[in-house]
Structures are given as structure tokens and as C-alpha cells.
Amino acid sequence: MADALDMTSDECLWTPTKPFAETNIGKFAKFVEEQYGKSFTNYWALHNWSVTKPTVFWAALARHCGLCFARGGPSDSGQPPVVDPDSRPADLPRWFPGAELNYADNLLADWPADKPALLTCREGDAAPTEVVTFGQLRQRTANLQAALLAAGVSRGDRVAGWLPNGAEAVVGLLACAGLGAIWTSASPDFGVQAVLDRFGQVEPAVLLAVDRVRYGGKVHDGLAKAAQAAVKLPSLRQVLVVRGLPGEPGSAGGLPDGDPRFVWYDDAVEAAASPSGQQQPPQLQLTPLPFEQPLYILYSSGTTGPPKCLVHGAGGSLLQHAKEHRLHADLGPADTLFYFTSTGWMMWNWAVSGLAAGAALVLYDGSPLLPSREAVWRLVEACGTTVLGASAKWLAVLEAADFQPPEPPRRLRCLLSTGSPLAASTFRYVYSRLGSDLLLGSITGGTDIVGCFAGSNPTLPVHAGEIQSPNLGMAVQCWDGSGRPVSGERGELVCVRPFPSQPVRFWADEPDGRKYRAAYFSGFGGGVWTHGDFCAVNPRTRGIRMLGRSDGTLNPNGVRFGSAEIYQVSWGIYQVVDAFPEVADSLCVAQTSRRSSDERVLLFLRLADGPSALTPELESRIKSAIRAQLSPRHVPAVVRAAELVPYTFSGKKVELAVRQLLQSEPVLNRNAVANPEALDHFAAMTDLQDY
Template structure:
């Protein structure tokens, strides 16, 4: 198969950037030298030492003893740092200087709020004083909220009290919210009475009344009115205004709990059955994010970081850990392309943002609209992307149209680990179509169908050793059947993540898509991203999706295309699509059928929903409709049964 990368990097870090990076300083602290591969090898061979030294280097606040670092080096039980007690919120709030901005909240209406670390600590203290009568260690607080400061305050207060935080975004309907929160059983709900998106206001009041009535263990609702529309308490039985809770000042206290104490309940975005409820530990989440944000993203107290995310995506949780470094965290609520596709980049320039995170879908929207940037973004040093594989042409676009001297860091992992298996590093070059490197202290490899670890060949992503930010459990899974089925039954003893990847000989990673969406015509495994890399270079195609359909003991590849306005799919263009795919991949990749559709289904976190369409084509129901951002488009696919 032709290479999608070449040996000439698109970006190489300067000697000064390498020298000043946190990862170089940490390597020196460890008494090590050499390139990133040397450090990665060291972190695999000396895994427990790596995590112990990370705690000491970054000054994690804890009590107890870090030894033993790991009691059982397997995935059967969670035995990391069993002698350590800490509090997640205390660690996030301790570093920021009083007058330094903690949260810089922006929205599409132009409303701007800046909250200092001093004010954030004070607000969390007041919220704690109220919530302590409801939230004890292990109790759940749920947020049905936009990406605004009150959501962050609720998370920090919950953690400070030893509670468990869970959240979903306001674009979920009633059933989507209840599919999640009816499983996590919150005692307290923090909810916005409305939100804005794409220039429209959405009133959630009636929706919240029904949610209140259908959550049996709910004791209190805190209602948030961040747009000044007013709150009407009539019709609620357990509601209070969020702002009323903050009127009494209080001391800020933190409950120290075991390293493995639950912090977050997060939800899978699958489209079959109710979402799985994944429980993450406070200590594992903290250490994983310190490594990924501090070492691999080079975040420090002097930098500003912004990731476009909702509270229903794990990137929100990841972004919040930036507070640990005393950095300024930019929050944004609204559409990324309203009032214009250039809107975000104007904000990057205006606010002096150093690290910006987005998705391939957003970058493609910029390409398609031919966004016009009128600045060179002097503050921007790192551009992160996740949600789906970043196509080679999108690498080209970033370096040709956005900025030449920027680290383009495609990152990949998931809600399952509330973090990344492969990501970037400020000391590693960027090659076209390739994630920079594997994460430190993660023994990740690609397995072929015979179970052999392979380099420069496609295979199943596995992690051969345990790591702190693995989930501690699934909810309602006393016998561990769900968690074993999700990660361990396919390859006993190792974590099987469900991604189809290739690790290159220089240490980078190419992601070909989800393993369960992998096509298998004639017994040859094909990642869907391999086909998208071809179709989405064609100027008349706006978007595409491919799935396999069983027929006569084999699998046909079906390609669905969404055309740009005014374009048609002629016989000549179908031939061109097939020739393009065959020329740059293999004859096995060529679709048997090509169909025009009005839209391509996506999850709310920007992933193409191949499995939902595959289920429709095999006559099966798509049950978790609320996980899909545009479920109305699925009806069209039924005609291809």
C-alpha cells in the first residue's frame, strides 16, 4: 500500500524548544539522556519508577507512602499507590497564583468572564459549604451543563467533598440524559435552564422538570442561568438557584481519600444499548493528565490552553486538569463556526492562546469554507486534534494555511482511559498523516491476526501492561463481566483498545479506524480511514462514510458520499472515486457500491458512526440514538438494506 507519509518532517522543534521543554527537564531529572525513544524505552522498563518520580517532580499533594507503587502488575485488580491518599480538587487548586486567571469563559454572544484562582477557590469553598449536607464520599453529583465556569466549580466542589462527578452536555434530550443519569443515580443535579448554539436560545426548563421527576434518588437541583434569562422555580420540587448558594463565604476544605477513590463516571458513545458507565479514579486520572498535559503537551503556568469540547466529551475532563499547572483555561460555549468559521482563530489571536485543541471535522470545515486567516497566530505553539483520525491532507492544510511553525499534535485514546495511548511531544518531529509518538510508560503495540507484535504493519492496538489511568470499574458490573468483555476477552492479560493502527519504524502511529468498524472483504482487514483519506481529497465530496455489508459469505464495501452544494454523482465521478481508491490503496479497498446521501451520522464528540449504519444495513436496530448528534439522517440509510 502506498505510504501516506514521507521522510521529510512537516515540523521540527527548534533546539531551544527541545531544551526548554518539560519533557527534557524531566528526562534530566531522571538522570537520563537521548531522544524520545530512549525516554519511552526507559519508562516501559522502569514503569513504577517513572510514575513515582512523576509524583515527586510535579509535587503532587498527598499523604501516606508511595511505596509500593504497584502491588499487582496486571489488569485483574486496581492496585496502584495503595498507600497514598489525596484529593483531586486540592491538587487542581493549589498551584495557581491568587491573581492569575484560572478560567477565561467566552461564548458566541460575546460574553466574557474571567475568574482568578483566588475567586475560584472562594467560590468552590462556598459551594462546598452548601453541598456538604448532600454529598458524602462516593455520592454522585451530575451536571447537565454547558462548558461554563459553574460546571468547573461543581466538579471541583464534588471532588473536594469526595463525591463522584458525572456530566453530559445540554444538547442531549431527556432520554439521553436519563440513559446516563438513571445508571449513575445522582443525589444532586447542577443544570442550566438554557443555552445558546448557532445563534439560537434553547430553553431547558420543561425538560429539567421531567428529569427531576424521573430521577428517584435526586435530593436537590441547582439551577444555573448564565445568560441572564431568569429562573422560574414554579413547577420544580427540589430546585434552588445556583447563585444563591454562593452568597455565604466559607473555608475551603478537602477530604483526603485513597488514590483509587472514584472521581468520574463517564459514558461510552456506542450505539447499541444503554451507554456503559466507566468509573475513573482520582489518582489515576490526575497522574495520567499530569503526564499528558505537562510532559507531552508542555503545559506550564505561563500558558493558555483551549480545547473545543462539551461537557459530554472526555476532552472536557482532560482540559480541566490543566488547572493543576496554574495555567489559564479558556472555556467556550457555542458553535465553533458561529458567527463565522474564522471565529475561533480570532479568539486565539485576541486571547493569546498557546495550545488549541480541535477535531478533524472542524479542520475539514475550515478547508471546505476556505476560511480566511488574517494573522500568523504568534502565540499559538501547539495545535491538538482528536475525535477521529487526522487525514494527511489536513496536516497539509494546517501547515499551508494556518501556521508553519506549530506543533500539530494528533492525539488518540478515549473515554475508556480518560486520556491518550498515542499523542505528541514537543521534542519529536511531525510527519504527514502520523501521530508523533506513543505515550510514555504505556507498553503499546500492534498485534497482527496471529497475535504477533508488528512494526510498519497494521494491527490491533493493545497495551501489554497496566497503567494508573485505566478504569477502576464499570458501574453495575460486580463480577467484572462487562469490563472484561470490553477490553480483555479478545487478548487475555492485555488491554485491547479496539483501534486498528500501524506503528512506524520511527515511532509514530497511523490510526486506520475502529477495529469493530474494520472492513474485511475477501478476508483482508481494511481500516475505514484508509478509504476516507482518498474520498475526502476529491473536490466534489463534502464527507463520506464506508461500511461492510455481508453478502454470499463475503463482505461488500459500501461507500456513502455527501456532495458539496450543486454537485452531482455522475457515472464518471463514480469511476473517478474507484480509480482514486485503487491507485492509492489496493483493489480490495474499492467499494462495490457508491451512494449519495444527505448527511453522514456523527457522535456528539465528532466520530463517524459506521456501526450504526452497518446495523441498519443488516436489519438491526440502533438503540442508543441519543449518542448520535444527527440521528434524523439514519432513516435514509434504510433504503440500502
């Protein structure tokens, strides 16, 4: 078995603290048993039923979670059918045909008016600066809806938010969802061209922008960038400018001269909410809409060309998130969810849906490391956070510093991680420094599905380096190159049955969905969803180990492996730092010979003391560690110092663009890289290009 993987270690770090029946997954299992006469002894029996009986499962899930349908919801009889039970993911089947609901209605309708919904915090805050109740959130949403209607926004129009993670962004999404408009967002750290690459394709009618934000201890001007972008967005009827640092001196100034489209957000909302002679505030509009009604447009990273515009449906996103929040994160009305994210990452969209479970959301804007590494942890405690989420990269930074909070947050019970594979050493770090009783839920999915294929599970143990299980309803398998399911071997992550959060379509795709189909269904005969991730399944625990993107798969001497395997060797910020404190970051890519089909592995290291710190002795130690922990065939042919490692805006390493540069191929979209100057350093390595 050329692709066999050493999975002999089943190091268990956490075991469930609640009996199966007391978890939300267990309560759902009980509901299914009572409604359908089934019997489940454990999670794996429930999962098997969920993927072999998908129409019954998704209907039962919608009923159990109390999703509010205006018409055509799931019934005891199973009619109308939820989805064609014989369909494949590539068939792009229609879900809940004829059904109508409203996403915003499901997030806002059922909770007491005085229950906290949003807790907003900015960099440097020791506690929330504002608490928005569900009653206030409903009225703010209604007020913005009045302003959008005054600007001529109607169903199907796009509204864009170039906003920090704050209340205005959540209100923007909810206002659009209630009206049937389509929301799309980007973070203030995106440059003008990166925003135009995204918003320019979908032609928004209204832009919500921020005048200024604070990040990394500095104030950044957002208004000037919005003015530059608006010139090249002729579709804009209005730009609503949010005051990002209210009450603080040093305003970015007045609105741009000569462009009447720019108005202050507060002024526009107040004018629309209190027109002359009107005594009553605007009423919240929650229009019943088809299950597949477009909710928001998300974007691929765009490192190989213009970002793909992924249109996600309201019903599918809501149902998928309800399952992931309520069952897999055990989330409920007594919880507070704090996901450290920006509005440019799909985890923001994911977190907002937590309102449907009645959870309060912590919205944080700023660096997670200022004024110190303790900043986020102090807010976790101050906000009473029960579920915290962040990127694997942030956890690795804490690991590198061997950081330990002064006091473990008292209410925190679950820590979620995604964005890149979480190394086994980081699992150990979390349990030794951040809390031995936490459920560490490594999750995997992505922008493409605005959700998870696999992730946290309060009913199963946590093993070092592994995602606990596939999520309910997700028929996830690991396939070898011939399309055969494998266990204990490297392979492609595929999903063999449809799921409701597949994109509705790509924006501006061909009528036959050509671009959509090429993105996910071009391999293995075209029927299954091929996600582009390299993985392996532990045959004993059934846990999943993520091994990096499959488009970055390395194949020296016929042995295929993922770049994540190299990153997870014991050095640097991605592993046990005491082993190689000299290494601050790393990038591993494959390079194919110009003269043959041979391939070699190149490892680039960003060193704490600069490029000159890469000595022959250090290189030898690193190669020895790779040889000992993996195999001789994993040892890179070239180890080179790098000044910077390129990352996407969502914190993922940019491997493919570096590989293209080293193959003397053009990089089509530098604007998709958060630090594009990092690419220049690799482009200058002309000596490596002649291979």
C-alpha cells in the same frame, strides 16, 4: 503480507524548535538521570525505560510533577511499591496502595490568588466576558461545597452537571472532588432520553442544569428539558439551575411549578455561603482520599446499547493528565489552554486538569463557526492562547473552506487534534494556512482511559498523517491477528502494561467486573488492553497512523483495512477538497453476505448539491482515486448518495449502527446519536439488505 500498508512517505512538516534538554520532557529526563543514575540520549530511550520500569517511572513522574499527597506518596526508596511490577492490565492492579490525596487540592492549592484560572467566553464574544482568578475559583468552589452539603451530599454521592462549558461546570467538578463526591456531566445539546440513559444509571443526588444556552445563533431552552428529566430521576434531592445567559433579555421564565427541588444556583450558593449570623465565608474542603477514590463517571457513546458508565479514579486521572499536559504539551504556569469541547466529551475533563500545571483555561460555549470561521481564532488571540485543541472534524471543515486566519495568533505554539484520525492532507493544510511553526499534535486515547495512548511530542518531528509517538509510560503496540507485534502492517492497538488511568470499575458491574473485562480484555488471551482501534506503526519514524475503529474493520477478499483509509483518500471534507468539491461528507461500512462469509465495502456520500449530484462520472472518478491511492481491493462495491451522515455527540461517525441497519439488525440505542434522523435514511435502503 496481506495486511501490509504503504508507508513509504515520511513527509516531515515540523521539526522541534527547542533542544531536547529545554523541553519539559527533557527536564524530566534530567531529573530521572540525577535521581536514578540513568542516561537518555533521546525520547525513545526515555520511553523504553518508562515502559520497562513502570513502578520507578510513575513514582518519578509524580515526584517531578509535584503531586501533593496527604500520605503514602512516592519515596526515594520506591517503598511502598507504586504498582505490582508483574501485573498485566487485565489484573486491574491497585496503584499507590495506601496513599491519599485530593484531586481539587492538586489543582487549586499552589497558585497565586490573583493568577487567572478561567477565561469564559460565549458564542459571539470577541474577548473573554469573565476572568476568574485562582483565589476566586477557590472561594466559588467552597461556596458550592456549602450548598451541596446543605443538600445532604456526602462522599460517594453522585452530582450531575447538564451544563455548558463554563465556570459553573469546573466549580462543580472541583467542589465534588474536594468532598469525595462523584461528578458526572453532559452537554446541553443532549436530549432528555440521552441524559436519562446516562444519569439514570448512576442516580445523582443533585443536578446542576442550565436554563438556556445559545448555539448556532439560536437560544435553546434547557430548563424545560431539566424539568422533564427530573420527573424520571427520583434520586434527585435538588436541582440547581444556572442562568446561562445572565443579563440578556428573554429569560426562559420561572422555575417549574410543583417541584420544590428546583432552586436557582445563585440563590442556593448565597444562602449556603452566608447563613444567618455567619461572618466568615465557607472554607474550602479538601478531604484526603484514597488514590483510587472515584472522581468522575464518563460514558461510552452507547450506540450499541445503554452507555457504559466508566468510573475513573482521582489519583490515576491526575497523574496521567499531569504527564500529558506538562510533558507532552509542554504546559506550564505561563500558558493558556483553550480546548474547544463540551462537557459531554472526555476532553473537557482532560482540559480541566490543566489547572494543576498552573495554566489558565479558556472555556468557550457555542458554535466554533459563528459569527464566522474567524471567531475561535479571534478568541485565541484575545485570550493569549498558547495551546489550542479541537476535533479533527473541525479542522477538516476549515480545510474544506481553505480558511486562513487574518493574522496568525501571536502566542499560539501548539495545536492538538483528536476525536477521529487526522488526514495527511489536514496536516499539510495546518502548516500551510494556520502556522508553519506550530506543533500539530494528533492525539489518540479516549473516554475509556480519560487520556492518551499516543500524542504530541515537542522533542520529535511531525510527519504527515502520523501521531508522533506513544506517550511515556504507555506500552503501546500494534498486534496482528495472532497477537504478534508488527510494524508497517495494519493491526490492533493494544497496551501490554498497566497504566493508572484505567477505569476503577464500571458502575453497577458484576462483582467480578465481568462487563469491564469483556470490554477490553476479551481478545489476545485476555491479558492486554485491547482498545478497539485499528492502526499501523511506521517502521522508520515510529509514528502511528490511526485507521479507524476495529469494530468497523473492512475485510473484502481477505484484505483487512480501516474505514479511515477510505476517508483519507483525496476527496471531500476529509481531504483535498479541490479534488472532489462535490463531496461534503462520507461514511464507509462493511456488509457481510447472508449467503456466505463474503464481505463488501459500501461507501455513502453526502453531496454538496444533494443526492442527485452523484453521477456515474463522479462515481468513476472517486473509484479511480481509491484504486490509485490505495489498491483495487479498496474500491467499494457500492457507492450511494446519503442525505445525512450520523454522528455521536462527541463528533465521531456512527458506522456500526449503519452496518447493523444494512444487515437488518436492530439499532439498540438511537438516543446515542446526535442526529438520529440520519439513521432513518439508511434503514430505508432495503434493496441493500438482500446481499
